[in-house]
Amino acid sequence: xxxxxxxxxxxxxxxxxxxxxxxxxxxxxxxxxxxxxxxxxxxxxxxxxxxxxxxxxxxxxxxxxxxxxxxxxxxxxxxxxxxxxxxxxxxxxxxxxxxxxxxxxxxxxxxxxxxxxxxxxxxxxxxxxxxxxxxxxxxxxxxxxxxxxxxxxxxxxxxxxxxxxxxxxxxxxxxxxxxxxxxxxxxxxxxxxxxxxxxxxxxxxxxxxxxxxxxxxxxxxxxxxxxxxxxxxxxxxxxxxxxxxxxxxxxxxxxxxxxxxxxxxxxxxx
Amino acid sequence: xxxxxxxxxxxxxxxxxxxxxxxxxxxxxxxxxxxxxxxxxxxxxxxxxxxxxxxxxxxxxxxxxxxxxxxxxxxxxxxxxxxxxxxxxxxxxxxxxxxxxxxxxxxxxxxxxxxxxxx
Numbered sequence: 001x002x003x004x005x006x007x008x009x010x011x012x013x014x015x016x017x018x019x020x021x022x023x024x025x026x027x028x029x030x031x032x033x034x035x036x037x038x039x040x041x042x043x044x045x046x047x048x049x050x051x052x053x054x055x056x057x058x059x060x061x062x063x064x065x066x067x068x069x070x071x072x073x074x075x076x077x078x079x080x081x082x083x084x085x086x087x088x089x090x091x092x093x094x095x096x097x098x099x100x101x102x103x104x105x106x107x108x109x110x111x112x113x114x115x116x117x118x119x120x121x122x123x124x125x126x127x128x129x130x131x132x133x134x135x136x137x138x139x140x141x142x143x144x145x146x147x148x149x150x151x152x153x154x155x156x157x158x159x160x161x162x163x164x165x166x167x168x169x170x171x172x173x174x175x176x177x178x179x180x181x182x183x184x185x186x187x188x189x190x191x192x193x194x195x196x197x198x199x200x201x202x203x204x205x206x207x208x209x210x211x212x213x214x215x216x217x218x219x220x221x222x223x224x225x226x227x228x229x230x231x232x233x234x235x236x237x238x239x240x241x242x243x244x245x246x247x248x249x250x251x252x253x254x255x256x257x258x259x260x261x262x263x264x265x266x267x268x269x270x
Numbered sequence: 271x272x273x274x275x276x277x278x279x280x281x282x283x284x285x286x287x288x289x290x291x292x293x294x295x296x297x298x299x300x301x302x303x304x305x306x307x308x309x310x311x312x313x314x315x316x317x318x319x320x321x322x323x324x325x326x327x328x329x330x331x332x333x334x335x336x337x338x339x340x341x342x343x344x345x346x347x348x349x350x351x352x353x354x355x356x357x358x359x360x361x362x363x364x365x366x367x368x369x370x371x372x373x374x375x376x377x378x379x380x381x382x383x384x385x386x387x388x389x
Contacts, residue, residue: 002297004326007318011302016349019381052302052348052381053282073282119379122282125351132358132370139365246284246298 001246009065012049012056020050020116022109026057027082027101041083043103053122055090070100071243077117079110086110090117097243273329283348285316299326306343312336316343355382 025043046057046067053073056066070090080087080101088110090100104110277288279295283302286295303319314336315325330336344350359382362370371377 004299008300010320129355136358136362
């Protein structure tokens, strides 16, 4: 199965902040046909990086590309009854998918990982966003209702409802219409927005990208206002079957995969 | 360029593509740090930050279908959602003085902070 590996590796290693990172020991999974033989369970120490709903792992902390990727959709993260202390597992709803058993350095590390991973799914994020959208709409409505009735303007100290002039509704962040998620760079110009290494985004939050004026953005249409109606339903239906395939492809450490292909080539297999 | 007919499925921040008669995808595109562009009639392209000249082009059956896909894909990245969340959180906080994430017990989560998060 093809994947835009280069972009994936870039996303994994660029300066956009990780949601969590650290060393974990990963249990080596045996193939099913080995199940009858007794192999000692072994673990490999890997550097794990969580970005959004993607858990990458690298051979070394400085490695330039990940050797594995786990898409955290349709999965549960649970403490594990392994012989190892501080072990937890990522298990998928799709019964055929392999589980990932990971071991942390200590109690605190384990708890932090379990917490970070269990909230990592795209679905969870989407749920929270929708909830906040609703809340914002309601807050605006009640504010509008307040403004209709005459109000004495406050002494200016109140942060919120009293002074309509302070309504933040005028800000229409271009971020809502910009699908170009560049970290730290405001430019939407192709080639001009490589993931920045300059300030690495350390000091300040990512700036909101300016509205793109190039012709390419003309399809954006009217800006999405701060109180947009619920985002249109995208044609999405989480299906973990697709991800199992992606996992089993990517999960076999790439090095091993390449070796296999090379052997097969040598043997004249197609 | 040769265009091949594919079944295309957007699943969270991945775009899977299939040969029309097969159940297993032949490929996927991770939709992070990417740009969706309307090309000519009924065509849109996806390109990535680190290789902007390389475009994955898709031809749709209609102008409407094309627009639908562009809208959906622009909102498909996790990073887009994160920014939306941070924006809404901020707006609600400004308007009501309350942090809406507190009720979920997630206000301290690194992923929802405005600033950079430490590892």
